[in-house]
Amino acid sequence: MEKEKSLPEKDAVELEITENQPAELINQVEGEMDEIKHSLPDEKQVEPDTQSESSTDHDLINEAFLPTETESVEATLKDENIDDPASDLDQMDVMVPITSVSSSEGHKIEKKSVEKIKTEKYVPVDDDDNLSDISYDDVDIDSYSREQIVEALAEIVNETDISLIKKKITSLKVAFLRENKIAREKKREEFIAAGGNIEEYVTDLDNIEEKFKALFDIYKQNKAKFNKSQEELKLQNLELKKQILEELKVLNNSEETLKKTYDEFKILQERWKEIGIVPQAEINNLWQSYHFLVEMFFDKVKINKELRDLDLRKNLELKVELCEKTEELLIEPSITKSFKELQNFHEQWKKIGPVPMDVKDDIWERFKQATDKINERRREFYGDLHEEQTKNLEAKLALCEQAEELLETESNTLKEWQEQTDKVNKLLEEWKSIGPAPKKVNDEVWKRFKSLLNGFFEIKKEFYSKLKEQQLNNYNKKLDLCLQAESLRDSDDWKKTTDDLINLQKEWKTLGPVPKKYSDKVWKRFRAACDDFFNKKAKYYSNIHIHEEANLNQKIELIQKIKNYSFGADKKQNLVVFKDFQREWMQIGHVPIKEKEKLQVEFRKAINAHLEHLKINQTEINTINYKSKIENLSDSPATRNMIYKERSFLSNKISKMKEDINLWENNVGFLANSKNANLLKAEFEKKIESAKNDLALMESKLKVLNSADIG
CATH class of the missing domain: 1.10.287 (Helix Hairpins)
Known part of the structure; x- marks a missing residue:
């Protein structure tokens, strides 16, 4: 019988103590949260401006190197779409609505007003970088020649931190495009001044232009790698901040103590500050979500004492209702159902939470008393049930012993196996009519009984398998007997064939049964062959008197022929003659029964007279007769x-x-x-x-x- 389960009083008391937060702790945490909230600055996202370079830089440079008309340098720069740090957006306003979200306490936080968040773009500079001694503002790039521009570009192009060189690269590019266009115009004018046809003028890239292009390609490659690494870093940071948001959501829904959740909140806040930049498109939504969840946590902390008292009164109402439902279980007819419901009520009790301190002990005592009565009622019920199940166990053990006896009984015939099978089925039906045994042994005793039944049917299966094999063997033997009988059906050696068929019939009877589907067919086949012969024999003997007189005369004539025969000196030939006489005598049919013995004596007398005269011993004659007999046998x-x-x-x-x-x-x-x-x-x-x-x-x-x- 299962052990009674109930909620001990001390457990309930301990549960309620852990759920009641001291007022001093609440006040302390609320004060700290106000300080934290007021000290929070607006979120500012810093992100290196590495994306302002046009993706068509290479094409633009090529275009600048081609022959041009007299367009101005300013127009060229405009068409080239050259990135200018000054043209970057210094700031942007994003409007993000904040929807209302329900807090873990079940109270909805009112929808926030739409806030405007200002984000700044910022290019970080590593003070320790080996190019930090170059002051771009102090260098007059506008006074550089093309050669000087290329040299300056070569000095910084291998720097992989694009944020350190981006501004100067842009200035060098602008200056080079301007100087290169002037140089191209000059070459063109010189060509015309020298009498050249303007339509035949072709401008090829000179050595300086080639160097500039090569260096700028290196810069673009480094910039692409730098941008890629920055994007990967921003995505990683994004995931980290999203994880913090999820943890904040869990924290807001947590039922843990205020002190514990507050400590976890401060840890999350520090982690948020330590995480770097995220993708530009996610900045505002990310900050709004963070800001909203922080506000939500503040609201949770600020649940006032009146709301807490309301919760305590509500918990009391729920526990009173559970007490009433538990007391109703005392009149529930089903013991099992009432106990399951009681377990359910205890689980609900644990989840409801604390009640006012002045009624806590009373409400618990009421619930406990109802629980004790239900448990006592259940113990009485299972006491009677255990006694009944013990009797069931004894009955089932007796059935197991009977099954063991049947398993040990040897059965060798179909009838015996059928009788044993009926007994086993009867045991199984009796088992089904018995109720369950005690739970701790119920499965064990069933496994024992089931194992015995399986063992019985396995042995039966093996018997029937062997029986089937034996029946097939009998079938093959009976088929062989059919073939032998069919080979004799047309024989007219009535005596010998009769003996042969009778022997076949005796052998048939010694064989066991054959498969049922072949039984009638093979028997009819064998019987048909036997009946065919015996019908012919009967027909023959019904007319035998007609031939007996003729056979008598033939045998008398043969005896006289033997007496008058004159044998030569060739012994071997004489033996052949005796063999022929013997065969001829055997081939003559039946004679009247009263003359049979007399004729046989006369035949042997005539033969023996010649044997004595020819000095042929009896062994030779017997051998000749035996050989004749064997040769007259049919091949079957x-x-x-x-x-x-x-x-x-x-x-x-x-x-x-x-x-x-x-x-x-x-x-x-x-x-x-x-x-x-x-x-x-x-x-x-x-x-x-x-x-x-x-x-x-x-x-x-x-x-x-x-x-x-x-x-």
């Missing part, structure tokens, strides 16, 4: 699988039989000569002989399989 996946298994079986059987024969032969060597031992020895030898015959047959069969085209 089922056949290839069967041959693979047969190879594996024979290989293992041969290895085992060789071990048994070696063991038996070793045992025979240990038997002593006695009647019983001889009997036992004879039995072992008979057993070994039979095993060797079987071994030879199996090795022959393995050779047949290895050489077969199937598998």
Whole structure:
């Protein structure tokens, strides 16, 4: 449960003490502010006059060097627009209106009358500059020749502080233009006096003119750099003064103590005085703003005691209103809402400010008592709430334990997973129906429960992922069974194919489910192949009696043919003949069941009679029969699988039989000569002989399989 928050009485008292300013301090500051105000002079902006040089100086000089008519020097100077310090505006009047601005105390300061500010242009001179010993007023530049003017210009042109040389540069320029025009007129008159045609007269720049132009270009470059640096400095100063104006605005709106704001004001005033020049266009607006903010600060300080008493009474009214609103919270049904409102009222109380000293304690006690009652009501409410939340915590911990049990339960089938999922969802629904636990553990217990649910569904997801993979694997296996069944559907080897298809069906049953979207389709495909074969088989056996008598006669004729056959001396050829007889016998269809066994005995008897006569052993015959059987197999996946298994079986059987024969032969060597031992020895030898015959047959069969085209 959260800790009760209330405003301690001592805090309120301390707040009101800090907001009440002693009368002595107010009177002292007001007296000092009057002295400051009356001592403030009008703002005068000093700025070097570096912009009066015409931007077309170079063109004007070039023009002065060109051939001219008889215009006067005075006219030339006028047309050249030569800057003359005497022609600068010594002063300018700017009318700036001052709008009314509201002070931080909420009282509007009346609109000031429009003031006229006089600004002066001023060119500062550095007394320490190395050109300070030159007194321009003592030098008679008007008496200089062009050469002397160029020499004088060369002496000062590299000075980078333009304010030190500007006046003399102007005088030298005027003097040079005048003397140069006289020199040009003289050359022109001499040309005419010498009989030259005035229309053919061309005046080129002489050496002196070239030097003057070059020197003046240096001056212009230095002046441009100087002007640029001055403009940058003025912009920096402008920003600094604007910053002070912003700080004055903040200060005027400050709720700090009068002593503190007064000290800050004096610091700002000193900083303002230390900042240099600003751009000409900003001078008056900047000063008006500064002047206005200073006046505004004076007005703030001059709030009289009656206005202060009015504020105290107004604060009292507001605090009485807060007391009434706080007392109304005692009947608010919502504990949470009443407590939030109480916090809001306490914040408002802190912001209202002091009240008259004679009622300060009483009004605070009333507010405090209402606060204490609301806090007590809240404590009782949260006491009951804590008990309920503790029960909720116990219930949620029990759900966590149940979830842990479900997480530990292993599920291996879809049905089991569905049952477990239903249980988990039931736990989640039950969790939602339980209210919150205590706040300090509520998130923790939820994280525990949520982690268990996430763990369960992660395991379920993994199961379904593996199940999906397994179902796809089953699907591929069933597709393979479909292919095998389809390869047998047209077979007429009824017995063998029936066995093969039955084996395929048994294998089908061992496979698990496939993806639902493929289940019906793959099953219908497999069943169609099986049904196709068995329908043909049924149809065949329904008509089998028609062919049995003909097959009986064919087998009787084959037996007679075997009896009458005369074999040659070529054993290999004879084995081929026996193989052909065997194949022909197998190709003949069914005979009546009552004659089947009799015919089989007659067939084996006829074959064996020839074998004995030709001295062909049974192993060779069995191998021939085995080979015939393998060759009659159809090439199909089922056949290839069967041959693979047969190879594996024979290989293992041969290895085992060789071990048994070696063991038996070793045992025979240990038997002593006695009647019983001889009997036992004879039995072992008979057993070994039979095993060797079987071994030879199996090795022959393995050779047949290895050489077969199937598998």
